[in-house]
Amino acid sequence: MNDSNRPPATALTTNITLRPDMGPPFAAWQAKFTHAAAQAQGFLALDIAPAFAGSADWRIIQRFRSPEALRAWQDAPQRAQLIADLAPMRDPHVTATAHDTLHSFDPLSCVTEVITTVVEPGKEIIFRTWAETIQSSQSSFPGYMGTLVQAPVSEASQYWTTLVRFSSPDELDAWLGSSERKQLLQRVEPHVASWKSYRMPSPFAGWFPAAGDKPPPAWKQTALVLLVLFPVVMLEIRFLSPLLAGQHVAIATFIGNAISVSLVSWPLMKIAVAAMGWWLRPSPARRSQLEALGACTMLALYLIELAVFMLAF
Structure with a gap:
C-alpha cells in the first residue's frame, strides 16, 4: 500500500531500551507519562509493555481519536519534556526510534487483571492524579509487565479501563493484596461511582482449558x-x-x-x-x-x- 493511500495515523509507537538498573526511575516516569497523555485532548489509550519479562526493551503505544489530536500530542511541550527526561535512562548503544503504527502490543507470557472504573462527574482530574500514583506504585513491584490505560470510548460508556500485567499469578496477587494498593483504593473510593475487576489468566484459554488448577504455561x-x-x-x-x-x-x-x-x-x-x-x-x-x-x-x-x-x- 502506497504511503499516499495510507489512512492518517492515530497512534504513535515509541521504542526504548533501558540502561541496567533503571527500573525505579522508569517506573516513576511511566506514571508521569500516563498522567500527561490521559489529560491530552482526544486521548484514547496508552499501552506500555516490555518485550518479555525482565527485558530492557519497552514499547509505548499512544492512541488518539483523530490524526489532529495525535499531532497535537506529538507537538506538546509536556510530551517533549517527558521524552527528554528519558535520555539518562536509555541505553546509549541502542538507537531510539518512534514511528506511527496501527497495531497494539500485548505480551502473552503474563497474567492480566482488567479493571473498569466509573468516575464521578467532575472528578476526572482527581482520578487521573490518583491513577498516576497507583501506577508508580505497581510498577515497582516484582514481575510488573506493563499497563494499558483506556479512556471512556463514548458518552454511553463512561468508564476507564486499565489492564495491569504481571509475569505470574503469584506476582500479580502480591500487588493486588498489598497494603499499598489497599490504601490507594481507599483514597479514591469517594471519587468513583463504581469499579470492578476480573482476571484474564490465559491468552488462549479456549484452546488450552485448564487441567487441575492451571492451563499449560x-x-x-x-x-x-x-x-x-x-x-x-x-x-x-x-x-x-x-x-x-x-x-x-x-x-x-x-x-x-x-x-x-x-x-x-x-x-x-x-x-x-x-x-x-x-x-x-x-x-x-x-x-x-x-x-x-x-x-x-x-x-x-x-x-x-x-x-x-x-x-x-
Whole structure:
C-alpha cells in the first residue's frame, strides 16, 4: 500500500531500551507519562509493555481519536519534556526510534487483571492524579509487565479501563493484596461511582482449558499457536492474496484473518493440542525428559515448516 493511500495515523509507537538498573526511575516516569497523555485532548489509550519479562526493551503505544489530536500530542511541550527526561535512562548503544503504527502490543507470557472504573462527574482530574500514583506504585513491584490505560470510548460508556500485567499469578496477587494498593483504593473510593475487576489468566484459554488448577504455561501455548498459524498464513499469502489483490486492503485483511482464525480454532488447534498434549502437560515422573523432547520436537517442526515453504515459494 502506497504511503499516499495510507489512512492518517492515530497512534504513535515509541521504542526504548533501558540502561541496567533503571527500573525505579522508569517506573516513576511511566506514571508521569500516563498522567500527561490521559489529560491530552482526544486521548484514547496508552499501552506500555516490555518485550518479555525482565527485558530492557519497552514499547509505548499512544492512541488518539483523530490524526489532529495525535499531532497535537506529538507537538506538546509536556510530551517533549517527558521524552527528554528519558535520555539518562536509555541505553546509549541502542538507537531510539518512534514511528506511527496501527497495531497494539500485548505480551502473552503474563497474567492480566482488567479493571473498569466509573468516575464521578467532575472528578476526572482527581482520578487521573490518583491513577498516576497507583501506577508508580505497581510498577515497582516484582514481575510488573506493563499497563494499558483506556479512556471512556463514548458518552454511553463512561468508564476507564486499565489492564495491569504481571509475569505470574503469584506476582500479580502480591500487588493486588498489598497494603499499598489497599490504601490507594481507599483514597479514591469517594471519587468513583463504581469499579470492578476480573482476571484474564490465559491468552488462549479456549484452546488450552485448564487441567487441575492451571492451563499449560503461556510460552508453550504461544509456541503451539505459532506452529499452527504460520503455515496457514503462508498458504494464504501464496494462494489467497492474488485472488484478493483487487479488493480494498481492509476487506482483504478481514477475509484473510477470518479464514486464519477459523482454521486455527477448528480443527487445527484441537489436533495440535491432542498431538502435543504429552509436552503441554508432562507427567511429573518424566518431566525433565518430556520437556527436553518436546522442545526438540517443536524446533524440528519449525525447521520443517520453514524448509518446506522456502523450497515451495
